[in-house]
Amino acid sequence: MTEENCSILYGHTIITMNEERQVLKNAAIKIVGDRIKEIGTKEELILSNPEASIIGNDNFLVIPGLINAHQHLTGDRLIQSCIPSEIEDTEAIFDWSVPIHALHSPDDDEISATLSLAESARCGITFTVEAGTVAFPEMVLNGFEKVGVGGAIGSWGWDVGNGPYVDSVDGVIERQLQVLEMTKNHSSVKGWVTLVGHNLMSDELLQKASNLAKENSTNLTFHLSPHAGEVSQYLEKTGMRPVTYISELGVLGSHLLIGHAVHIDDSELEVLINSKTAIASSPWAYLKLGQGITKFGKHPEFVSKGGRLALGCDTENAGDTKDLLLTARLFSGLMQEAKLGLDKPTAHYALELITIGAAEALGLKEEIGSIETGKRADIVLIDTSGPSWQPMAPDPVMQLIWGASSSDVNSVVAGGKLIVEDKKCKNLDELSLANEAKSKQEKLLKSAGLDPSSYWPVTTY
Ligand SMILES: [Zn+2]
Secondary structure (H helix, E strand, O other), rough: OOOEEEEEOOOEEEEEOOOOOOOOEEEEEEOOOOOOEEEEEEEEHHHHHHOOEEEEEOOEEEEEEEEEEEOOOOOHHHHHOOOOOOHHHHHHHHHHHHHHHEEEEEEHHHHHHHHHHHHHHHOOOEEEEEEEOOOOHHHHHHHHHHHHOOEEEEEOOOOOOOOOOOOOOHHHHHHHHHHHHHHOOOOEEOOOOOHHHHHHOHHHHHHHHHHHHOOOOOOEEEOOOHHHHHHHHHHHOOOOOOHHHHHOOOOOOOOEEEEEOOOOOHHHHHHHHHOOOEEEEOHHHHHHHHOHHHHHHOOHHHOOOOEEEEEEEOOOOHHHOHHHHHHHHHHHHHHHHOOOOOOOHHHHHHHOOOOHHHHOOOOOOOOOOOOOOOEEEOOOEEOOOOOHOOOOOOOOOHHHHOOHHHHEEEEEEEEEEEEEEOOOOOOOOOOHHHHHHHHHHHHHHHOOOHHHHHHOOOOOH
């Protein structure tokens, strides 16, 4: 009897990220449907499954699909690298990003998300958490389905100020409910409750959103404390620091993933760890926006004390790339710099933070994050035949984090399907996507009255 959609995947080494962190040689993975069915000896699995399709070769290092825990999929993507770096971070957000978001048509949302997720897939990312600024969730869901990756989405959620999609508490909650309903039976995309956060949410909205997430056994995410200014605003308004304040409101817990929490003091660090609240850290964003991560950030300490942390790439205004391996390398360096007396190399922590550790922080440890029987078949094949990989190091994790690049990703399997092969997205016409993105960019900048070229004139001969 032949099994449906059966394939055997292999490489020279498999980094499983399972409980024992096993690294396997001469092994292969049997995939049936969207699941990992069996892990065994390469020759035996190939011989006993003669009809299976074979994915892999002896040049590949095999790792679990990567998890991006904080990513805006719309807005900035279509004007990437257009926002001048010399302006203040708040100006970049409110004079550039927010107006572009406000102008997004449903079609813009789909193109933007498809482009973001295609880029992500080619970097080995098979699960992306949208960070909470989606106007048309059904169009973003189309993007996930077109590329073939998994993730979590919500909808714009704020009830303070005059930004796009600002709504009443009930209006925001209703938008979130619609996304939960839309994704209820989806095999790979989950509905989350997403607020913008910062100081743009009322106490009532925050508490209702938290309850909504808990009632639906899903997660809540929002932004908090990326820069010192936000701490001052909270202190002035409430007399308390941001994390302390929301702790008093009773919203901390394992269902919550806070984007950033960079500017926290020791007592906030403790309360986050004790409440099992997770953090999504996007270190490139803090550096690009100059938000003080190296002076004030405590994310390495948070990880070393057992805090639930995952890594993200945030948005093009604050990072420009979906390169999670590069993000993990940066985080490894930040841990190295923090001199914490760790029990293993920082590279190993870093790989955990984009695989099994991220899955744990998102409450999805049973489903994704490692190569184990029964889990979703999200797997990345990295080509190690190039000169930068020679000679191979005894510790493949060390070499992967400190030496590899996302451009080494050759193929990606998500939900059991080969979605990237030889560095190309299989399900997409990448050229027509690029052309559409270019015309969308011109239209959006023109409509918003923004002209990046005035910041760096180019001479045309
Ligand atoms: Zn963000």
